[in-house]
Amino acid sequence: MSTAAAAIPYTVDARPDTGLNNVKLGIWLFLASEVMLFGSLFAGYILLRTGNPAWGAGSELLSIPLATLNTVVLITSSVTMVMSWVAAMERNLKKLRLFMGSTVALGAVFMVVKGFEYAAKFEHHHPPSYSTFMACYFTFTGLHALHVLAGMGVNFYFGFPGAKMMQTDPQQFANRVETAGLFWHFVDLVWIFLFPVLYLLNFGPPAGH
């Protein structure tokens, strides 16, 4: 363990009792809490939908091409994220910045596309108050977008100002990139479920007033 890391134990070395470093265990515990957060939202959604015989065709109010584009963008960003971890393991700063920069840029593309989608909803008079479905849509995608924004901030830090650590403590830095990656992949994973649930599986009679 390095001198700098000695103040906070087991940031690189595994604890003998868990077989894991604390960073790895900490991020998985955090992700477990995130699963429960999104799980409670999905539970509310199922309850609202099954309890409403006039649920309507919410998907027809949304843009499937834009959502498909965003799915492709987010999956691609997961690949660039995992390649950032490979670059950190190889201690290749140039490659790390290329892939981390791409991940942040793809996150920004996702947010811009989402911004266009939101603007179109308001332009066509489909705000959250339009129907229960639209309220669910904005809640789900808004919370997800906040996660994308947070991930972009963390990834930007590790890709650029925080990348100096690669010179001083490369293994701890690689662990940090892996941890940021776990969060980013989780955000991708949530979208993989949101995409069919919101955009593809809401057919039936028209929703709203």
Add this chain to the structure above:
Amino acid sequence: MEHIDATDHLDAHSPEALRKHVRTYMLVFGSLMVLTLVTVGLKYLHLPTVPAILVALAIALVKGSLVACYFMHLISERKLILILMLATVFFFFGVLLGPTLTELNEINPIH
């Protein structure tokens, strides 16, 4: 419990091992793209409600598993993490289905 240290971690990620990882990531990437296209394509088949939901969620489950297993390295993760995730999945389904099943007699079915 066996002792794992940073040196073991580095050995497990030798240049050759990392190249193998990259090949796997590209394969997973291709699979995720194909499955995304299949999901969207299914929408236009106009399946009845229940089969449509089951097929779309099954594909999402496969895609999610690929991301978790390979991008998040869950497939080669320590037992403690796997136990933690299994417990999370158990409680997730409890939260997901509990309220609806409790209220099943009170609500109308999906139309």
